[in-house]
Amino acid sequence: xxxxxxxxxxxxxxxxxxxxxxxxxxxxxxxxxxxxxxxxxxxxxxxxxxxxxxxxxxxxxxxxxxxxxxxxxxxxxxxxxxxxxxxxxxxxxxxxxxxxxxxxxxxxxxxxxxxxxxxxxxxxxxxxxxxxxxxxxxxxxxxxxxxxxxxxxxxxxxxxxxxxxxxxxxxxxxxxxxxxxxxxxxxxxxxxxxxxxxxxxxxxxxxxxxxxxxxxxxxxxxxxxxxxxxxxxxxxxxxxxxxxxxxxxxxxxxxxxxxxxxxxxxxxxxxxxxxxxxxxxxxxxxxxxxxxxxxxxxxxxxxxxxxxxxxxxxxxxxxxxxxxxxxxxxxxxxxxxxxxxxxxxxxxxxxxxxxxxxxx
Numbered sequence: 001x002x003x004x005x006x007x008x009x010x011x012x013x014x015x016x017x018x019x020x021x022x023x024x025x026x027x028x029x030x031x032x033x034x035x036x037x038x039x040x041x042x043x044x045x046x047x048x049x050x051x052x053x054x055x056x057x058x059x060x061x062x063x064x065x066x067x068x069x070x071x072x073x074x075x076x077x078x079x080x081x082x083x084x085x086x087x088x089x090x091x092x093x094x095x096x097x098x099x100x101x102x103x104x105x106x107x108x109x110x111x112x113x114x115x116x117x118x119x120x121x122x123x124x125x126x127x128x129x130x131x132x133x134x135x136x137x138x139x140x141x142x143x144x145x146x147x148x149x150x151x152x153x154x155x156x157x158x159x160x161x162x163x164x165x166x167x168x169x170x171x172x173x174x175x176x177x178x179x180x181x182x183x184x185x186x187x188x189x190x191x192x193x194x195x196x197x198x199x200x201x202x203x204x205x206x207x208x209x210x211x212x213x214x215x216x217x218x219x220x221x222x223x224x225x226x227x228x229x230x231x232x233x234x235x236x237x238x239x240x241x242x243x244x245x246x247x248x249x250x251x252x253x254x255x256x257x258x259x260x261x262x263x264x265x266x267x268x269x270x271x272x273x274x275x276x277x278x279x280x281x282x283x284x285x286x287x288x289x290x291x292x293x294x295x296x297x298x299x300x301x302x303x304x305x306x307x308x309x310x311x312x313x314x315x316x317x318x319x320x321x322x323x324x325x326x327x328x329x330x331x332x333x334x335x336x337x338x339x340x341x342x343x344x345x346x347x348x349x350x351x352x353x354x355x356x357x358x359x360x
Contacts, residue, residue, distance in 0.1 A: 049069070054092070071141070083132065106176055113129055176188055232337075291308050305359050321354065
């Protein structure tokens, strides 16, 4: 069974390279960006939020409205950036409101740090959060219970390497599949392995759900140790048991056995590679980080033949599900699924072609 090949160097996946904005970790520190009735960069989990005035009516903040409210932001900070995070905010919190700050390393739903915010009248607050390396991403969550007023005026998290000396360090184990790791004990699956990473980023040491070193014996019958979608934008796609021959041309893959075509070329199910060359045609990439097909973009395919873009077909119509992906090649439906590229904002989720296409 062939394994998709790539540049063999030990590096981190693009989604796991450190990402801050000059040390700043969170976006929209003053709660200035609103998309209608909700914040643009903070996700409303439950309850209601409202844009209100603060001590300065011209400098609005966000009120957590109701008895059970929660907002969150998944940040791309990693241990490449820091193992010490400073969290600062200014708030107006009544005695009858119970407001907590939570930190969820990896953004996998397991809260490793929780701090109740004290009653305050626009009082600045600061907390230091030390986190053991390696880790990828932290989801910050603010929750409110009770009927009292709770308004946040400013909030920011920033790198503070060295300032956490003497504090109890958060142990972010066990890590989910796709997280960087240094040993088996770091991973929920108990398996930390070197695996190939798509998008031209070589090899990374990741937590995996099946052992790629075991080959065909790593998974039950009718399954292979392939690759599945990343659990979140701060994690990499990682080996998992997937049904054999279940993926279409254009889908992500690690092994030939995942693909209905039987060919996984450069981590994408394809129609050709060095072992299955084209006849009198060139095997080329249909689009960046896309499948390899014969005579890509030359309108050489006829009705019913496989295609990856309209340009592959004589009819100029490739029928199938639209393929959208992030810059690193992972599948997506919205930018929120894409790794941060610049200014802490997720990268674009771009329509690139067709999955499992057939020419009209």
